[in-house]
Amino acid sequence: MPSPDIASGRLTELELSHNFSDAHPPLTHEQALVEAERCFYCYDAPCIEACPTSIDIPRFIRAIATGNMQGSARTILDSNILGGSCARVCPTEILCEQKCVHNTLEEGRPVRIGQLQRHATDWQMEHGGQPFQRAPGTGRRVAVVGAGPAGLACAHRLAMHGHEIVLYDRHAKAGGLNEYGVAAYKLSDDFAQKEIDFLLAIGGISVVGGKTLGVDFTVGELKSEYDAVFLSIGLTGVRQLELAGEELAGVQDAVAFIETLRSTPKTDVPVGRRVVVIGGGNTAVDAAVQARRLGADEVTLVYRRGAENMSATTVEREWAQTNGVTVKLWASPVAIVQQDGVLVGMDFARGSLNASGKPVYDTEDRLFVPADMVLKAVGQTFCHDPISKEDIAIENGRIMVDAEHRTSMTGVYAGGDCTPGEDLTVAAVRDGRDAAEAINAALSNAA
Template identity: 45%
Template sequence: MPIKSNRLTAEQYEQNFSDIHPPFDSRESALVEANRCLFCYDAPCIKSCPTEINIPKFIKQISTDNVKGAAHTIFVANIMGAGCSRVCPVEKLCEGSCVYNLLEEPPIPIARLQRYATEQAMEKKWQLFSRKPATGKKVAIVGAGPAGLSCAHVLSREGVEVTIYEKEKKGGGLMTYGIAAYKVTPRFCEDEVNYIISLGGITIKYGQELGNNITLAELKAQYDAVFLGFGVGLARQLQIPGEELEGVVDAIRFIYNIRAGVYEEVPVGDKVAVIGMGMTAIDAATQAKRLGAKEVTLVYRRTQAEMPCTEAELDLAKLDGCRIIWLAAPAMIKGEAGKVTQLVCNLMQLGDPDASGRRMPVDTGEKFILEVDMVIKAAGQIPFEEMVAANQLQQMQGRIIAEKNGATNIPGVFAGGDCVNGGKEVVDAVQAGKLAAHAIFDYLHS
């Protein structure tokens, strides 16, 4: 069957893309779980949270029915706490550090409790922060993603006027355009952005791209400081024959199309191969299946022990019926009449470790062929190297080199999030924006 859209009924699409992690169905359910918490001294869950949310405190507040206080405790550390409660890989962060794991009992469902408090705050439009008197200072932020929004909110609370320049039509960055729709819906992302900017003092200008509509020099001249949080968004190419064939797409664009449009209009193949095993690869594979693909195969050149995604994400792909082939690397894409028909792969084995300590895959000389009509490339993303270099920012292979507080080699210019770290979790970007905001405030008043 060729690549096409509108494979399923409206009801099937709705079911396939509904919330995969439903919230607590009642206040009582949340209280039962909150009261299991041991409120550990020197809590390991706090240490494992990149934004250092005081988790025992907000759970204690929930257990005493102080939901508004719980939401404030979360948001003061992570203004995107509602979104992070849905997308954070909690099994390797807060919940993975819960002491109940040592007792062979289920860990406290921290993410669901966090969602319980933050979503009430958003739904009831609780304004938990007030702005300090205006300082007269103005800051420009490039990118309305997690790093930029986090930086903007902290600065606005301190009385700084913030203008965010965003190339897309909506804010949220990766949350809005790069994560599976069954984790965070487009509507939720829009509500979260609106909730964050409802504080006041934050203006978002859409359709504004650095290097196109605006330049760093212009921003430096017009504002007292600049924060760069434009992320990464260029798909890494496979550099193999046949990559130009119809039916070969990159995962970033595939997910973007799902997020930006309606499910019925997104074309998907009958037999789909996804190259990679990171979170983006899993999101692409599961969504291809949920769009109506009959077969989806994930191809990864290392073993399960080296995969970038979490076990929970892998289980999700398996539950959706995705097949996984380990120790396989794409070698060639074949086609007929300009369209994909086969993916040729090399069988690999693990050799000596590289500089990072990961064992390198080595070609065994054996090959196998997958019959496919669509190939989704999810082999990672690369930074905007040309844009970074053109702005005289110190960089390493396109990643902006910045200090822990976000300061770059250019005075008054700060950076954080994926454009610095190369592509970590949403929560890491939020923390980077928060740290940079504090450094910017100090810079403005030095």
């Protein structure tokens, strides 16, 4: 039985539209010019090394400063075809902007690389359209499984080389986390789908939605039908708390909560009055802030260790707090509290570091946080069931690949979150791009 305090329509449509509008409005062209002129255009730029897709950042910023918007966008998109979404969702504060030399002169005032990247890519999408041309058809066909950032980047680069791509995804829409797993205010105005339309405009890519690996087809079947296969199936499993009462109404995965919010009219998304979010990553922050913006009276984000251990960046943590989210640290969940089958809150054991520097928790020293909704954001895992019977090596919960993104099955490649490495959108784009080049080389050599 759900709590009567979980309901939809807490706010008006106008209030929700305001709450989920663009969190960080774009720069005007005049602002972009001023910001671009701050760049030192370093020859051996550390910001380039910090970018997983190795965008030539000084070059694209110089192009903005000189009024060459098309050249700026081309420089970005040549390395990262999803440069528009990456400019919005990537933690630039710990990547390129953290390495900006301005930090040594003006602490905390790096060039706003992410905002400038957004400015250039938005200009291209609005004025220039798809900047790349498709090479003459090769007659080769490649299956890409998973239409998230890695799969989209792979498909686009392969299409540039003239191959035919069929892009499969279990969702009706392409986009992966950009469409279903990122806070709505980060990719507002249906930007994820606009970017996909822009990407697909190169031609040669067919999208087949609503098809699931392991249910509708196997890797072996795809391998027999296509010249190569690229797996970008992400992390579809979620960790559980392993506590009694986890099946109660009102207790749900934060990933599912965000997906519902992204795929349902916001007036129809139910939220509690008092919401507890468990976790310390960006998913936890996104869930907490969006719960607050849906109309929750109180939202408490609880993490088992200190702020320095959270995978959410300092900027994300501050964003949560400025949005009215209370953050409690050093508290580990020990019990889901219910009364007559109705969720009423969570019990946490308070923790600290012992003399050896290891976290310890005192189950006798409890913190009770009242709640009618609990969102679990304690980590995502790779679900290997769809490929468990295939000849594909898996270690430490990820698909193993070599430097060319080849799996242990000949002709099958993989990239993105389902393989070892950083769980970042920009890293997934890099994987997809680099795997496409490897696939193209293999197909060319086999011709």
